Amino acid sequence: METSYILNQLGEANEDYFGAVAPPLIQTSNFCYKTCNDLQTAISDEKNNLIYSRGNNPTLTILSKKMAALEGADDALLFSSGMAAISCAIISSVKSGDHVICVQHAYSWTNTLLRELLPRFGVFTDFVDGKNIEEINAAIKPNTKLIYIESPNSLTLELQDIKAITEIAKKHNILTIADNSYATPLYQQPSALGVDIVVHSATKYLSGHSDTVIGVLCSSKEIVDRIFANEYLTFGGISSPFNAWLMLRGLRTLPIRMKHISQTTEQIVRFLECNPKVEKVNWPFAASFAQNELAASQMKAGSGLFSIYFKTLDTKRIADFCEALKYFQIAVSWGGYESLVFPGFVHASHAKPSDVPLNLVRFSVGLEEADVLINDLKQALEKI
Ligand SMILES: *Cc1c(COP(=O)(O)O)cnc(C)c1O
Numbered sequence: 099m100e101t102s103y104i105l106n107q108l109g110e111a112n113e114d115y116f117g118a119v120a121p122p123l124i125q126t127s128n129f130c131y132k133t134c135n136d137l138q139t140a141i142s143d144e145k146n147n148l149i150y151s152r153g154n155n156p157t158l159t160i161l162s163k164k165m166a167a168l169e170g171a172d173d174a175l176l177f178s179s180g181m182a183a184i185s186c187a188i189i190s191s192v193k194s195g196d197h198v199i200c201v202q203h204a205y206s207w208t209n210t211l212l213r214e215l216l217p218r219f220g221v222f223t224d225f226v227d228g229k230n231i232e233e234i235n236a237a238i239k240p241n242t243k244l245i246y247i248e249s250p251n252s253l254t255l256e257l258q259d260i261k262a263i264t265e266i267a268k269k270h271n272i273l274t275i276a277d278n279s280y281a282t283p284l285y286q287q288p289s290a291l292g293v294d295i296v297v298h299s300a301t302k303y304l305s306g307h308s309d310t311v312i313g314v315l316c317s318s319k320e321i322v323d324r325i326f327a328n329e330y331l332t333f334g335g336i337s338s339p340f341n342a343w344l345m346l347r348g349l350r351t352l353p354i355r356m357k358h359i360s361q362t363t364e365q366i367v368r369f370l371e372c373n374p375k376v377e378k379v380n381w382p383f384a385a386s387f388a389q390n391e392l393a394a395s396q397m398k399a400g401s402g403l404f405s406i407y408f409k410t411l412d413t414k415r416i417a418d419f420c421e422a423l424k425y426f427q428i429a430v431s432w433g434g435y436e437s438l439v440f441p442g443f444v445h446a447s448h449a450k451p452s453d454v455p456l457n458l459v460r461f462s463v464g465l466e467e468a469d470v471l472i473n474d475l476k477q478a479l480e481k482i
Contacts (some may be wrong), residue, residue, distance in 0.1 A: 128149070144331070155336075161176060170290055175325065178311070179311045180333050200226070202226065205251075247293075251280075255459070260396055303355070304352065307435055353400060370475070413443045415481075427459060
């Protein structure tokens with residue numbers, strides 16, 4: 099299916115709502131029926147009917163059709179956050195006594211779920227270097243039920259060979275989940291590479307305007323139907339219609355935002371690779387990035403998230419640099435219209451110890467012009 103058709107038309111039926119070009123925000127909790135029998139029939143197949151907005155809502159249905167088509171999956175579910183989607187995907191795949199393999203440097207709360215929460219329910223995880231297929235192979239146990247990957251990750255941007263991993267998983271009858279937030283379905287399609295469940299923090303590029311928190315899970319009809327009838331309705335982590343409506347609007351401009359951001363980032367990365375104060379730049383398509391061939395083989399392009407290691411470990415000087423930036427705002431998150439900078443050392447001030455290097459600084463490139471951002475970096479680099 100062609101991308102602009104998916105984004106502009108699929109799932110929409112303007113004739114059903116006065117010809118309105120923008121689909122309505124159906125802000126309702128429940129749906130009424132003429133007869134008891136009609137309600138009874140509908141309840142017997144909740145996945146395909148409108149009963150209550152913890153299950154289905156028409157604004158969300160439009161969005162889930164678009165997300166499934168973009169990911170090349172049968173169906174999609176929408177959640178109140180990326181973490182709600184990730185938690186639901188993982189918990190629906192395991193039971194007490196099962197073993198999980200997860201890549202190092204997965205998103206921090208995904209890590210918390212696997213490392214701290216699930217052991218309470220008898221599910222244990224081994225964390226492996228996702229770059230090393232042999233290490234993944236060696237970690238497989240008779241009770242391994244799930245391999246969780248995030249390629250690239252959102253801090254050091256390391257990739258995994260998705261096809262090689264899903265081939266191993268299929269051989270051992272192990273389910274795979276991939277966090278595809280970084281690349282978006284426009285730049286990478288994990289399901290085409292054999293991944294069973296694709297999850298997204300749609301808070302990032304898919305919505306793109308830093309005004310909503312929302313998550314997506316895409317998979318086969320069989321898996322989505324099973325999750326819907328069990329964890330989805332039970333946990334109740336569905337997106338609000340308003341947040342889904344904002345994401346629907348954000349999706350319209352996804353291709354042009356991604357194109358602009360990708361091109362701008364390439365120029366910024368090239369500039370930083372040549373700066374003597376910068377030790378290393380982590381961006382999948384950087385000439386100096388160790389896995390750039392793997393990136394080119396499974397991704398169409400890089401997005402606007404990248405990190406650098408400064409030569410200095412002096413966090414005061416790194417803070418001076420971040421605070422001197424005028425266009426990059428100091429904040430967590432990424433994928434919005436605005437450029438952001440996130441110094442890794444702030445992790446170290448948490449109660450938990452951090453394995454984020456003190457000299458790592460992460461950037462999210464927004465919709466500003468490349469020369470504006472490069473000039474901003476230039477003047478701030480003089481302060482370090
Ligand atoms: C932000 C993020 C998440 C979590 O998504 P929320 O929408 O914040 O819950 C998951 N994975 C990655 C890679 C992220 O950057």
